[in-house]
Amino acid sequence: MKIGKQTIKLENTPKIIETCSVVGPRETEGPLNIYFDIHIDDIFYGEKTFEKAESKMLKTCVDNLLSKASTDKEHIDYIFAGDLLNQCIASGYCIRDLNIPFFGLYGACSTFCESMILASLFVNSNYASKAVAATSSHFCSAERQFRMPLEHGNQKTPTAQVTVTAAGSALIMSKDTNKKAPHITYVTPGKIIDMGITDMTNMGAAMAPAVFDTVTTHLQDTGRSPDYYDAIVTGDLGILGSEIVCDLCKDYGVDISKVHKDCGVLIFDKDKQDTHCGGSGCGCCASVFSGYFFELLKTNKINKVLLVATGALMSTVATQQGESIPSIAHAIAIENEV
Amino acid sequence: MKIGKQTIKLENTPKIIETCSVVGPRETEGPLNIYFDIHIDDIFYGEKTFEKAESKMLKTCVDNLLSKASTDKEHIDYIFAGDLLNQCIASGYCIRDLNIPFFGLYGACSTFCESMILASLFVNSNYASKAVAATSSHFCSAERQFRMPLEHGNQKTPTAQVTVTAAGSALIMSKDTNKKAPHITYVTPGKIIDMGITDMTNMGAAMAPAVFDTVTTHLQDTGRSPDYYDAIVTGDLGILGSEIVCDLCKDYGVDISKVHKDCGVLIFDKDKQDTHCGGSGCGCCASVFSGYFFELLKTNKINKVLLVATGALMSTVATQQGESIPSIAHAIAIENEV
Numbered sequence: 302m303k304i305g306k307q308t309i310k311l312e313n314t315p316k317i318i319e320t321c322s323v324v325g326p327r328e329t330e331g332p333l334n335i336y337f338d339i340h341i342d343d344i345f346y347g348e349k350t351f352e353k354a355e356s357k358m359l360k361t362c363v364d365n366l367l368s369k370a371s372t373d374k375e376h377i378d379y380i381f382a383g384d385l386l387n388q389c390i391a392s393g394y395c396i397r398d399l400n401i402p403f404f405g406l407y408g409a410c411s412t413f414c415e416s417m418i419l420a421s422l423f424v425n426s427n428y429a430s431k432a433v434a435a436t437s438s439h440f441c442s443a444e445r446q447f448r449m450p451l452e453h454g455n456q457k458t459p460t461a462q463v464t465v466t467a468a469g470s471a472l473i474m475s476k477d478t479n480k481k482a483p484h485i486t487y488v489t490p491g492k493i494i495d496m497g498i499t500d501m502t503n504m505g506a507a508m509a510p511a512v513f514d515t516v517t518t519h520l521q522d523t524g525r526s527p528d529y530y531d532a533i534v535t536g537d538l539g540i541l542g543s544e545i546v547c548d549l550c551k552d553y554g555v556d557i558s559k560v561h562k563d564c565g566v567l568i569f570d571k572d573k574q575d576t577h578c579g580g581s582g583c584g585c586c587a588s589v590f591s592g593y594f595f596e597l598l599k600t601n602k603i604n605k606v607l608l609v610a611t612g613a614l615m616s617t618v619a620t621q622q623g624e625s626i627p628s629i630a631h632a633i634a635i636e637n638e639v
Numbered sequence: 640m641k642i643g644k645q646t647i648k649l650e651n652t653p654k655i656i657e658t659c660s661v662v663g664p665r666e667t668e669g670p671l672n673i674y675f676d677i678h679i680d681d682i683f684y685g686e687k688t689f690e691k692a693e694s695k696m697l698k699t700c701v702d703n704l705l706s707k708a709s710t711d712k713e714h715i716d717y718i719f720a721g722d723l724l725n726q727c728i729a730s731g732y733c734i735r736d737l738n739i740p741f742f743g744l745y746g747a748c749s750t751f752c753e754s755m756i757l758a759s760l761f762v763n764s765n766y767a768s769k770a771v772a773a774t775s776s777h778f779c780s781a782e783r784q785f786r787m788p789l790e791h792g793n794q795k796t797p798t799a800q801v802t803v804t805a806a807g808s809a810l811i812m813s814k815d816t817n818k819k820a821p822h823i824t825y826v827t828p829g830k831i832i833d834m835g836i837t838d839m840t841n842m843g844a845a846m847a848p849a850v851f852d853t854v855t856t857h858l859q860d861t862g863r864s865p866d867y868y869d870a871i872v873t874g875d876l877g878i879l880g881s882e883i884v885c886d887l888c889k890d891y892g893v894d895i896s897k898v899h900k901d902c903g904v905l906i907f908d909k910d911k912q913d914t915h916c917g918g919s920g921c922g923c924c925a926s927v928f929s930g931y932f933f934e935l936l937k938t939n940k941i942n943k944v945l946l947v948a949t950g951a952l953m954s955t956v957a958t959q960q961g962e963s964i965p966s967i968a969h970a971i972a973i974e975n976e977v
Contacts, residue, residue: 303716307740386954387954390952393957400831404744405744405745406742415742425764428641429641490740491740493734616726617725619731622691
């Protein structure tokens with residue numbers, strides 16, 4: 302049922318039964334290493350191209366998710382997935398081999414929450430009894446598609462972020478499922494917000510206003526205050542974007558700084574790893590939630606999370622044509638024992 | 640409620656209250672000309688680039704949809720949209736200006752049915768009272784992204800199709816809405832099917848097996864025979880793909896040939912317009928349904944339609960890496976007076 306301006310209350314509170322995370326070499330060296338399910342030490346993952354490596358990584362992630370949940374792919378009703386590559390080929394070629402009815406999504410780095418929103422709404426309405434949400438990103442496939450050939454060895458500006466090589470997936474089922482698991486209670490799909498930022502090496506600044514819009518709308522729609530949540534987790538604002546969104550909220554009279562965490566900040570050690578403003582990419586939020594935050598929820602170290610994945614919806618063509626960066630943030634409330 | 644293998648029954652049978660179609664110069668010269676709402680005679684639509692022209696065309700289409708339905712954009716709960724451009728920028732920049740919560744989709748030319756499925760399920764479950772589905776394609780932006788620079792003046796092979804320059808959109812609302820309109824009764828989201836076709840100038844052959852899979856699954860799930868429908872309308876198989884899908888169904892014991900129509904075949908006059916196997920692109924199915932078939936439904940010339948949009952999910956990078964063309968088809972049953 303829709304409540305307020307743009308939030309949906311999930312009366313049947315579907316459960317996140319299981320998650321899986323797969324990460325690459327740089328993410329394995331990061332501080333969250335022990336929380337990830339599978340670590341890949343070869344950036345090509347045994348394939349001939351970065352794109353095929355990314356697709357295989359996503360496949361490994363979904364296969365392992367189903368294996369962890371002791372579920373066959375034949376029992377998955379629908380899969381919701383997308384990625385950063387042109388025409389979302391990482392997802393397309395991964396899901397071709399799974400033989401599961403598929404909804405292809407493009408929400409840039411907001412895709413993990415977009416896919417979780419749709420999967421949980423399908424379960425909430427009995428359109429599906431088991432639905433999977435999945436996404437991936439790969440540093441090398443993203444660099445050569447969006448930025449520069451790796452062989453250039455280009456320097457990054459201080460505001461830039463590093464696309465993570467990672468995939469994350471979640472299996473969503475009815476609350477009647479006989480397993481203790483966190484529930485999805487509310488979702489707040491976002492609007493596109495564009496404050497005119499044109500610097501594609503400063504995505505945090507471009508995306509922060511979209512997070513501000515979605516988070517404040519979510520709090521207003523649900524009547525909750527930021528401290529209702531143990532953590533308000535953004536996808537990949539990075540260090541600078543995180544500062545901006547906390548400032549924007551504060552100026553608006555809402556202090557999220559005490560509970561705010563950002564997956565892009567958490568996944569790397571900024572002092573030791575030379576990752577500038579932090580991690581980015583669909584796989585950042587997907588792997589950090591699926592690995593780290595899901596573990597904290599399962600072990601009751603935290604009990605209420607608002608997960609807000611954030612995407613920048615530009616293309617290289619749009620940037621070359623002088624366009625600014627339109628951004629979007631989708632939020633999903635995940636809570637223990639509803 | 641899910642029924643059978645992969646079909647969902649919409650108990651609350653949402654209505655397609657209104658549609659809008661916008662087409663370019665070549666489509667204006669075609670046989671369906673009088674059915675389209677808006678005709679654009681300048682391929683640049685007053686913009687400096689093809690991509691901006693496509694985005695503006697989609698914006699015109701959604702604006703005119705809301706105007707035809709006497710609805711303000713503030714009253715639209717969610718919009719579901721996507722297109723063929725890298726990172727779906729036609730939709731992104733269009734929807735930035737609309738300020739409506741947005742789900743970005745990538746289903747290639749299957750996007751119109753994917754967006755209609757999600758919009759109608761949202762209305763069916765009271766997640767939205769008004770939802771919009773929209774998509775577009777543009778001959779010139781598609782040619783330069785997927786094929787050759789227009790300046791080359793390349794010859795097309797006989798199996799090739801022509802990306803249409805068009806946008807289509809639909810407004811979906813509750814069946815309680817006080818206006819006579821066709822209802823959405825069942826949706827069948829598709830699986831990815833890849834029979835190994837690698838010729839990107841023969842998309843009809845690549846996509847036909849996906850249509851076969853979705854249509855036969857839909858008929859099995861609903862217990863309907865092809866002649867239940869006045870028309871089984873495919874998105875853009877073109878002339879060759881249409882022959883293939885009718886043959887595949889016939890070999891399987893299901894004769895759809897008497898009721899089968901294809902938007903890619905209908906939109907152009909193959910003898911006068913030199914369009915080879917016909918039209919393609921997201922905008923093909925979107926404009927032909929929104930213009931032609933919706934008019935036939937409203938005037939009771941036909942009463943039961945199965946609309947099956949078909950997408951080929953490859954990218955130029957995947958093709959260069961030797962990959963075949965994975966395809967998908969999503970079906971939606973639209974009926975008068977349920």
